[in-house]
Amino acid sequence: MNIRELETKANNIREDIIKMLLAAKSGHSAGPLGMADVFTALYFGGVLKYDPKNPQMESRDRFVLSCGHICPVWYATLAHAGFFPVKELGTLRKLGTRLQGHPHHTELPGAENTSGPLGQGLSQAAAMAYALLKMKKEPSRVFCVMSDGEQEEGQIWEAAEFAAKYKLRNLVGLIDRNNIQIDGYTEDVMPLEPFADKWRAYGWHVLEVDGHNIQAVIDACNEAKAIYEKPTVIICHTIPGKGVDFMEYSYEWHGKPPGPEEAAKALNELRTLGGKITSEHQ
Amino acid sequence: MTVKLSDKLFKKDLEQVPIRSGFGEGMMILGKENPKVIALCCDLTDSTKLGDFAKTYPDRYVEVGVAEQNLAGLGAGFAHEGFIPFITSYATFSPGRNWDQIRVSICYSQNNVKVIGSHAGISVGPDGATHQAMEDIAITRVLPNMTVLVPCDAIEARKATIAAAKLNGPVYIRLAREKTAQFTTDATPFEIGKAYVYREGRDVTIAAAGPQVYYALQAANALKKEKIDCEVINVASVKPLDVETLVASVKKTQAIVTAEEHQVTGGVGSAVAEALARNFPVPQEFVGMPDHFGESGEQSELIAKWGMDSKAIINAVKKVLKRKSQK
Numbered sequence: 001m002n003i004r005e006l007e008t009k010a011n012n013i014r015e016d017i018i019k020m021l022l023a024a025k026s027g028h029s030a031g032p033l034g035m036a037d038v039f040t041a042l043y044f045g046g047v048l049k050y051d052p053k054n055p056q057m058e059s060r061d062r063f064v065l066s067c068g069h070i071c072p073v074w075y076a077t078l079a080h081a082g083f084f085p086v087k088e089l090g091t092l093r094k095l096g097t098r099l100q101g102h103p104h105h106t107e108l109p110g111a112e113n114t115s116g117p118l119g120q121g122l123s124q125a126a127a128m129a130y131a132l133l134k135m136k137k138e139p140s141r142v143f144c145v146m147s148d149g150e151q152e153e154g155q156i157w158e159a160a161e162f163a164a165k166y167k168l169r170n171l172v173g174l175i176d177r178n179n180i181q182i183d184g185y186t187e188d189v190m191p192l193e194p195f196a197d198k199w200r201a202y203g204w205h206v207l208e209v210d211g212h213n214i215q216a217v218i219d220a221c222n223e224a225k226a227i228y229e230k231p232t233v234i235i236c237h238t239i240p241g242k243g244v245d246f247m248e249y250s251y252e253w254h255g256k257p258p259g260p261e262e263a264a265k266a267l268n269e270l271r272t273l274g275g276k277i278t279s280e281h282q
Numbered sequence: 283m284t285v286k287l288s289d290k291l292f293k294k295d296l297e298q299v300p301i302r303s304g305f306g307e308g309m310m311i312l313g314k315e316n317p318k319v320i321a322l323c324c325d326l327t328d329s330t331k332l333g334d335f336a337k338t339y340p341d342r343y344v345e346v347g348v349a350e351q352n353l354a355g356l357g358a359g360f361a362h363e364g365f366i367p368f369i370t371s372y373a374t375f376s377p378g379r380n381w382d383q384i385r386v387s388i389c390y391s392q393n394n395v396k397v398i399g400s401h402a403g404i405s406v407g408p409d410g411a412t413h414q415a416m417e418d419i420a421i422t423r424v425l426p427n428m429t430v431l432v433p434c435d436a437i438e439a440r441k442a443t444i445a446a447a448k449l450n451g452p453v454y455i456r457l458a459r460e461k462t463a464q465f466t467t468d469a470t471p472f473e474i475g476k477a478y479v480y481r482e483g484r485d486v487t488i489a490a491a492g493p494q495v496y497y498a499l500q501a502a503n504a505l506k507k508e509k510i511d512c513e514v515i516n517v518a519s520v521k522p523l524d525v526e527t528l529v530a531s532v533k534k535t536q537a538i539v540t541a542e543e544h545q546v547t548g549g550v551g552s553a554v555a556e557a558l559a560r561n562f563p564v565p566q567e568f569v570g571m572p573d574h575f576g577e578s579g580e581q582s583e584l585i586a587k588w589g590m591d592s593k594a595i596i597n598a599v600k601k602v603l604k605r606k607s608q609k
Contacts, residue, residue, distance in 0.1 A: 113362070120382075124359035126355075127362075131359070162346065
């Protein structure tokens with residue numbers, strides 16, 4: 001896919017996120033919308049190696065979602081990638097679904113881990129990277145998406161030390177730096193800055209990108225391949241609620257879904273790219 | 283049918299071996315047998331008896347540092363890659379400190395991780411209450427998908443370690459630090475999900491796990507002189523519990539005492555009570571920690587003061603027999 005096609009894909013994923021949340025009547029809006037470009041870069045920009053027909057393929061790259069609450073973007077991406085039917089997205093959070101409110105990987109093709117309680121993903125990703133690099137001697141890489149509020153959990157830093165000690169060069173962390181969490185802006189709730197310096201001090205190679213520049217995310221993931229002696233963390237600066245004007249930058253949208261009118265407004269905005277397209281969507 | 287125990291059962295020269303040593307031996311056997319078995323440890327390699335494994339199989343040994351939450355998460359990740367990780371620390375720290383990681387990353391995720399909690403129980407002694415895990419059975423057995431094993435001596439710990447590796451799923455094994463009577467033999471049976479009658483009797487059942495199994499046998503031996511005939515059952519497999527064996531025993535004896543080095547709330551006694559309440563309720567007395575934190579002291583002083591030794595079991599037997607006679 002070229003960049004234009006990738007942007008369209010990200011937009012389609014955003015539309016599905018809105019529809020899923022509307023049908024579910026609960027769930028998180030801001031994070032999933034904000035990370036749609038990063039997920040598109042990973043799954044459709046040639047970064048991740050995967051086969052939806054053979055989700056357990058040994059040579060696949062591992063993708064670990066640590067901040068389980070943004071799972072609508074993961075589910076939508078996995079469906080678009082062919083791991084399960086797109087129409088299954090409508091079952092999010094409903095009784096009997098494979099799309100649990102927070103992801104449960106044993107039931108979900110394409111998912112490597114279960115998450116929800118914050119801070120648990122990086123440890124699992126680090127062990128996968130250790131096992132692949134030092135024990136199985138496989139070239140697969142491990143990607144772990146985390147949220148920024150999640151960085152307040154101590155376990156993240158335990159795992160960060162571990163990955164640096166064992167020079168897990170096949171491990172890439174991607175952090176959704178959208179500056180919001182449930183109670184407010186991260187720097188008001190519990191300041192993270194100087195954030196990049198902290199990761200550097202823990203022995204990681206640190207990259208910072210515009211998380212809505214799909215090419216920049218792809219380039220950063222490629223650059224991480226060239227870092228031999230350290231794990232890499234990519235701080236993805238994103239706008240929470242990206243693509244839906246009334247949700248952007250607002251921490252109030254961290255943990256709630258749109259109602260019917262809000263969803264209609266959001267979908268119209270996404271379909272017209274903020275009013276730039278004036279065609280059948282009017 | 284009772285099982286074969288040591289010929290020196292009540293002799294002075296009965297060997298005394300730390301239960302955790304059996305885990306170390308089991309790991310050496312597994313190291314040789316199964317290349318998928320790996321060990322992780324939090325800065326406690328020698329005291330959890332992993333020293334030999336670490337030296338012999340350095341490529342399958344991972345030092346994690348003092349980071350038990352990460353330990354549990356790493357275990358999950360290694361299991362996801364097809365390994366059989368044994369994650370080891372003191373029971374107060376794992377499953378104590380990292381319970382949420384064990385719950386979500388291991389149990390809910392159905393990751394094949396073996397959680398080894400050493401230095402459990404009040405018998406860890408002088409280190410004091412902070413290091414005396416008295417709640418670990420409760421917090422592990424409540425977790426879906428988890429198997430909970432409490433071996434009674436080093437030989438049984440070795441068998442439990444090997445059995446845990448063969449079972450595909452999360453297992454918690456509780457180990458004690460101090461030297462403990464080694465009264466079972468290589469020939470004594472052990473199977474996950476089975477309880478074994480170590481002594482047959484008619485008047486009362488004593489169901490125990492860990493070092494308290496030996497104390498139960500001592501109590502039964504002493505009570506024989508008072509013409510009280512105790513049946514002693516080792517419930518090393520706390521989960522799954524062998525309900526059939528327990529029910530068969532209490533149908534005969536009509537009374538039960540449970541004994542463990544753990545809070546009376548939520549431990550072995552509770553597991554037995556839950557099973558009997560559903561199937562065949564009889565008067566039950568609980569030997570264990572009476573909803574209290576421990577303190578510094580020697581092993582023998584502590585189990586005597588807090589009522590988890592053979593004397594406490596004898597008293598509980600008499601109490602439960604009185605209740606039985608009043609029924």
